[in-house]
Amino acid sequence: MFKVIAKPTFEGTAKIPVAGEKDADLKLIFKHKTRDEAREYFDRVGKSEASDGEILAEIIEGWKDVDTEFSVEALNQVTQNYHQAVPAIFHCYTAELNKARTKN
Numbered sequence: 001m002f003k004v005i006a007k008p009t010f011e012g013t014a015k016i017p018v019a020g021e022k023d024a025d026l027k028l029i030f031k032h033k034t035r036d037e038a039r040e041y042f043d044r045v046g047k048s049e050a051s052d053g054e055i056l057a058e059i060i061e062g063w064k065d066v067d068t069e070f071s072v073e074a075l076n077q078v079t080q081n082y083h084q085a086v087p088a089i090f091h092c093y094t095a096e097l098n099k100a101r102t103k104n
Contacts, residue, residue, distance in 0.1 A: 006032050009061055014092035017084040026078075026085075027064040030093055038097060052079035052086055059093055 010030050015023040033041060045055055053075030062070045068077070079085045 006034075008032055010096055011064075012092045012096040014085075014089045016078075016082050016088050018082065024082075026066070026089070028060050028089065028092065029062040029064070030096065031059050031061050033059065033097070038094075051076050056086070056089060060089070 008031065010032060012028055012030055014026045014028055016026050018024050041058060048055055051072070053072040056075045056079070057072050060070075060075070066074075068074045
């Protein structure tokens with residue numbers, strides 16, 4: 001049965017570029033946002049003075065198979081150590097949100 005209200009979370013795997021190696025899979029548990037909420041979020045992201053971890057924590061609830069417990073500080077470490085992590089995570093998030101549209 002089709003549900004009018006989407007699940008509050010969903011999973012996705014971001015391909016994080018790793019210097020000198022193949023991309024690493026980062027399995028994330030994302031927070032669902034409505035279309036309007038997502039638009040507002042992405043409009044605000046470019047103007048925010050918050051850390052990358054704080055920004056990402058608005059759309060990420062947790063992760064799987066990572067050697068560190070999920071936290072804003074851990075997200076900041078990821079973005080500092082892997083320079084393309086933020087765009088890779090945003091790409092994964094938007095691709096998952098838009099998946100239904102591309103399958104129809």
